Amino acid sequence: MDRGPDPDANRKPPDPTADSAPAPAIAPESAEEREPSNDAWIETARCTSCNECIQINSKMFGYDANKQASIVNPDAGTYRQLVEAAESCQVSIIHPGKPRNPTEPGLDELKARAELYL
Numbered sequence: 001m002d003r004g005p006d007p008d009a010n011r012k013p014p015d016p017t018a019d020s021a022p023a024p025a026i027a028p029e030s031a032e033e034r035e036p037s038n039d040a041w042i043e044t045a046r047c048t049s050c051n052e053c054i055q056i057n058s059k060m061f062g063y064d065a066n067k068q069a070s071i072v073n074p075d076a077g078t079y080r081q082l083v084e085a086a087e088s089c090q091v092s093i094i095h096p097g098k099p100r101n102p103t104e105p106g107l108d109e110l111k112a113r114a115e116l117y118l
Helices: 052-055 079-090 107-117
Strands: 061-063 069-072
Touching: 052 061, 052 079, 079 107
Parallel strands: none
Antiparallel strands: 061 069
């Protein structure tokens, strides 16, 4: 029995990319790689109020109204104290930046230790 022409004979195969979502845009490499800040800073919103930094230097570090730490006076202590605070911070939110005093003893060692937190 003849069924006539095949209706699928002239149909094009589906385009495999037609139904897929567009590829996500890739951010330029320079946007993803930020230079470390020269200034010390704390991700204050993530602070757990553990007191580690305050115990190291209560003049350099302080709490805001929400009892979250910030650097209130970077000149009130040493780069060593900034690095030690970064190392002791339970949530790794202290970023010591670059040394402010180029004559502070032991800077090579301290800068190497600080690399993890910049």
